[in-house]
Amino acid sequence: MSQSSRRAYRRGLSRELVIDAALALTAERGLDGWSMRDLTSHLDTSLSVIYHHVGDRERVCASVVDRIFTEMDLVIDGSDWRTLLRTVLSAMIEHLVVYPGVAAWLLRNGPQTEQLLPLLDAGVTRMLDAGWGEEAAIAYSFAFNACLGAIALGDQDLGATGAGLAGLGQLIESQPSVGSGAARMRVMVARFTGDVTERAAARRDYCRYTLDRVLGGLEARLREIEDARPAPS
Structure with missing residues (x-):
């Protein structure tokens, strides 16, 4: 990529805009649910530009966490x-x-x-x-x-059906002879599912x-x- 092309890629972007985009992806997919490729696609830029403004993925994640605590x-x-x-x-x-x-x-x-x-x-x-x-x-x-x-x-x-607490709730429901302890747990599980x-x-x-x-x-x-x-x- 030529020097002029690199400048064009970086034009209009900043550290804050990169973190804005990573924050939006985190709210949509979770912090572990997006990749650096997703971030570059979201910003229509290159990986080198992300590195230039913020750093690697761990630095981007740390910056996202910092922004979240700033919002608090x-x-x-x-x-x-x-x-x-x-x-x-x-x-x-x-x-x-x-x-x-x-x-x-x-x-x-x-x-x-x-x-x-x-x-x-x-x-x-x-x-x-x-x-x-x-x-x-x-x-x-x-x-x-x-x-x-x-x-x-x-x-x-x-x-999720059949997994986690939903699976526990289904197991308890399938055992009509369970005692008061399991029945109380069923009430709690119902709230979480x-x-x-x-x-x-x-x-x-x-x-x-x-x-x-x-x-x-x-x-x-x-x-x-x-x-x-x-x-x-």
Whole structure:
């Protein structure tokens, strides 16, 4: 390709426009549902132009994740560790549903983005200030990973006939003699395999339940740490 052709390919494109396109593909197909070829086709450009403006696919994905967290407009203020975690994780539960696959990407890669590093620093610092000591980083990571896991689970097609929870529901239905425990599970499964609106509501409720239980467990653990400290002499 000549120098003039390369300039023509790059004309009118920018880093922001490349990320815009990748974000749109992520909302439509999920983060793992599009390729760099799909992205170049969407932008009517070449792979070299994508590399020039952003980088390889992992850099594009990291930039998409950064953009998503920018959209959340999170404010890192003087809140304590509990408030910070609840605010950030609640926002993730509401926002990442629009972008399937992002939670799974974060589970695989950790917060390797420019937007998330300051958040990580602030969160772990709040936990150190609260007395978590050597457990500060692992407790912070546990809270994020537990909620990301719940969100990522919701990205799966749990309502597919004969698979996943739908298969479990069919199995329970086929056993009329099951007891109250399986019957209660059937009620839950019905929510996760119902219509689109019901599935979305069930997913959010499950993620919020996970967040509440995680924060409750962390608060109990911090009390144990505080109780185990030697009394001042």
